Amino acid sequence: MKINDTPGHWTLELTMEALDIPPGYIYTAFVFGTLTYVMILFCNILVITTIVFTKSLHSPMFILLLNLPVLDVMGATALLPQLLHSIVSKDRSISYSGCFLQALLIHIYGSGNFLFLTAMAYDRYIAICLPLRYHSLMTSNILTRIIVVVWFGVIFIITVALGTTTEFKLCRNNIVDIFCSNPTLVKLVCEDTSVNKNYGIFTIILVQAGPVIIVTYTYIQILLTCMKNKQPDARGKALQTCGTHLVFFLFFQFICIIALMAHRFERVSPNIRRALGVSVIVFPPVLNPLIYGLNTKELQINMIKIIKRARLTKK
Template sequence: MSKNASYMDLLTLVPLGISATHIYPVFLLATLTYLIIVFCNLCVLSTIAVSKNLHKPMFMLLFNLPISDMLGTTAFFPHLLYSIVTQNRVISHSACITQAFLMHFYGTGNLLILSAMAYDRYIAICCPLRYNAIMSPKKVIIIIFLIWFINFSMMVTLILLLTRFKICRTNIVDLYCNNPSLTKLICEDTRINNYYGLFTIVLIQGGPLSIIAYTYAQILRTCVMTNHPDARKKAFQTCGTHLVVFLIFQINAAFTLITHRFQSASPYIRRVLGISILLFPPFLDPIIYGLKTTELKRSLVMFLKRNICSSKL
């Protein structure tokens, strides 16, 4: 018989499987990873915020990526660290719902931000004379607002569809809470949830992929036709960096969501892919953009030198 979530407030996540001798080394490694991710993303955020030469459409859009990355990692790591030390995988239903919302909010946000950045590069390379008119500060603010509004609206709807049900199980099949694993706790008809889930997958995965495919096809065409080797090299460098970040995230997210819909899919592969979404993009994004984007790299070095020198005074 189904019970209301208030009567089944405690849920159990999949065990971490860490032996007693490895608890503290794993805890230190996970803590260090989280701190590095937060530090690197904060460096990118701070550098863009204080460097006037970076107050351009491309970097205004990039500014949102570290915010999204830190939301995702912060939704995951603190509870993971607690679980490692206590070996307790229990989580409250309300905390699980919150974590699931933040996880999906992070994933959707990243794909939308990367799509907007691809559009910016397309305009900059294919329509350079119209760039300032198309990507004016006002229009960039509108794009950023739409990214977060669409993301928030879709994820709130996803969670509201989930919370209207009573749950009859308490074992989460993943290492963290997400919509598919929470849906599996319900014993009622969840067809509407499944249809909406498929709709969001098609829209959030397919939409950005279509934008990336079109914009990069146009960028490649323009780069091949240009007679300026330096401009071509710069375009390939900038776009190549962006494409690597996008593909890492897109492939991981797609496989993680798809494996939830096939009973024959290995739960271990799904969990590894699920962790990689929360680990690699937030860790690699600031490093890749910081090292490969010349303007950001210079400003980042200056920002760090300035703060190191001021701390010594």
């Protein structure tokens, strides 16, 4: 066991939990993981490309949606390449700086998703409940401010949360998970980490509880407005669009809460904790483009056009 008695421990070598993959399944796991990563990159980059290069999609709703695949690619890239390398090489070592960067990117991915999903709910609330004021409340300047505030706010909050752990002395070098996160870095510390834990609770309330309150309020208002709408087609379209967003928000919220709680209860099986952690980073990037691509006709049609153009270009 390596012990670091000074706060400057960026070059310290850490060891992650073993993957416990039977020898006969190593290459199967590697191939499956590689295909999953390729699928995540392809689907999310397709969504990004479609929105960027289709002028008809340059509306607030789709510009806000554009941030989700960017975050999904970030989260998957922070985890899967390093994990795939570990599967083949059986090397579970990682530097403290590499661990810190992985944790930073993964937490930005998770927090960013919550806040952009909340911003999208606000956009739908204005579009459906206050349609006459939509263009004055969601101008390009306001939209830019929302995006900038979310990105810089998330980066600042997460950097502070992780930065506090670097000031403590370490007495362990074993990461109790298959990837790095703030809870796993805190568990390396041999000092009182109550400040970090309290800030972590504050962050959870701000990034998860806050969005739940906002999304709950906006969707209650949207539902009430749709019930009053006498046009079945308009009502059905609004409910379909918002339903897709709400399902993904609730799914992401659910798996994140369970994964976070698993770290706070020692009785939870390590295998369950690992599975939950990986599911938070892998499932949303896979499902997100599929859910929005299949249920948002305008996006779906333009995605197909982009694919057809790419095929014609190759020919």
